[in-house]
Amino acid sequence: MRVKVWTKRSCVVCLVGLCAALAGCGGSDNNPPVSYMLGENEIPALTKLVSVGNSMQFQEEAPEGTDTSSSQSEATTYLYTGLEAGNETAQEYVQILQDGYGAAVVDESGAEQEPPDFTQESGTVLVGLDGLEEDTLCLLTIRWEEQSCSITPELRERAQIHTEESLTVAEAVEELKNKGTVLLGLPGDNVDQYLFLPNDGVVRVDERPCFQINVYGAEDHQIAGVYMLSETGDKLYRLDQGDNTVEELQ
Numbered sequence: 001m002r003v004k005v006w007t008k009r010s011c012v013v014c015l016v017g018l019c020a021a022l023a024g025c026g027g028s029d030n031n032p033p034v035s036y037m038l039g040e041n042e043i044p045a046l047t048k049l050v051s052v053g054n055s056m057q058f059q060e061e062a063p064e065g066t067d068t069s070s071s072q073s074e075a076t077t078y079l080y081t082g083l084e085a086g087n088e089t090a091q092e093y094v095q096i097l098q099d100g101y102g103a104a105v106v107d108e109s110g111a112e113q114e115p116p117d118f119t120q121e122s123g124t125v126l127v128g129l130d131g132l133e134e135d136t137l138c139l140l141t142i143r144w145e146e147q148s149c150s151i152t153p154e155l156r157e158r159a160q161i162h163t164e165e166s167l168t169v170a171e172a173v174e175e176l177k178n179k180g181t182v183l184l185g186l187p188g189d190n191v192d193q194y195l196f197l198p199n200d201g202v203v204r205v206d207e208r209p210c211f212q213i214n215v216y217g218a219e220d221h222q223i224a225g226v227y228m229l230s231e232t233g234d235k236l237y238r239l240d241q242g243d244n245t246v247e248e249l250q
Contacts, residue, residue, distance in 0.1 A: 032058040033078065036140075038155040040132050043140065046080060046151055049096045050089055055082040077152045086144035091118035093149075094127055094142065103129045103140075110137060111166070111202075111209060111231075121146045131155060166231040169198050172211040175233050183249060185238065186215065186224055193218055203228060205237050205246055 035042040046052070061077040083089050094115065097103035104112045106128040116125050127140040141152040167175060176184075177191045186194060199212040210228035217224050226239040228246070236250040 030058055030060075032056075032080070033060075036078070036151065036153040038131070038138050038153055041129075041136075041138050041155060043129060043138060043153060044097075044101070045078070046089070046093050046149065050092050052080060052089060053082075053084055055084075056080055057082045075152065075154060077150050079148065079150045081148040083147050083149060086147055086149045087118045087121065087123065089149045090123075090125065090142050090144040091115075094125060097127055097129070097140075101129060103127050106139070107204075107209060113209075118144075167211070167229075167233050169211060172229050172231075172233070173198055173213060176213050176215075176227055176229050176236075179236065179250070183236075184215070184225060184227065185249075194224055195221070202231065205230075206235070206248075208235055210235070210237065 032047045033045045034048050035045050047056070047058075057080075059079040059081070061079055062075075080089070094103075094105065098105070104127070105115050106126050107113050108126065110128065113126075116123050122143075122145045124141065124143045127142060129138045129140075130136070131138050135157055137156050139154045139156055141154070143150045143152075173196045177196060181188055181191055181193075184191075195216045195218050197214050197216065199214065202209045203212050204210065205228050208230045210230050213227050213229060214223060215225040215227065216222060223241075226241060227249075228237040228239065229235070234250075235248070237246045237248050239246055
């Protein structure tokens with residue numbers, strides 16, 4: 001598969017060496033921080049890595065009841081407005097984190113994903129970096145609008161992310177076969193009349209990563225259906241090839 005669960009990379013350790021030399025890691029008096037603090041983890045901040053121009057304005061939005069002077073900034077959102085192009089700023093920041101700090105674009109399950117379409121005027125991307133403690137992950141939720149960009153860092157335990165075990169490709173095929181021809185809307189009463197062939201990688205349906213499995217007649221090899229089964233096996237969709245829409249079956 002092209003999409004894999006993001007695993008630890010040794011180059012993330014360089015965050016410690018870089019950020020330990022930085023003074024004043026936390027922002028104050030509406031000055032943007034040099035780094036985002038998540039416990040002992042320090043992640044280079046947006047304005048440390050990307051030039052944002054002289055018109056940028058900064059605002060720190062801490063959740064209610066949070067002490068913004070604390071070294072912990074978990075769930076705090078850092079908002080940068082007055083940018084020339086929020087999408088380009090977000091794209092450059094993500095690219096630098098990927099190239100220089102071992103970060104990866106991920107989804108909520110911790111699986112590595114293709115970057116989003118940064119040409120859109122608004123959007124969201126999750127970026128993950130390994131935490132210093134074992135089985136922890138630093139997640140940056142990066143949202144952009146036409147002239148703004150926000151960063152929300154969170155420190156999560158991997159157990160919190162992988163709440164459900166993902167199926168393998170072979171398991172996904174068997175799971176789809178077990179649904180039966182009635183649910184799948186296929187003629188006949190025996191799935192052995194069909195060939196189930198998965199595509200490489202995953203697709204996203206309703207923000208869920210899914211396996212795409214194409215079903216062909218075993219005799220004529222004609223396409224009989226295209227199905228998307230979520231990685232956890234709890235959601236099933238069918239593609240209407242006529243109008244390219246998706247129907248939820250389960």
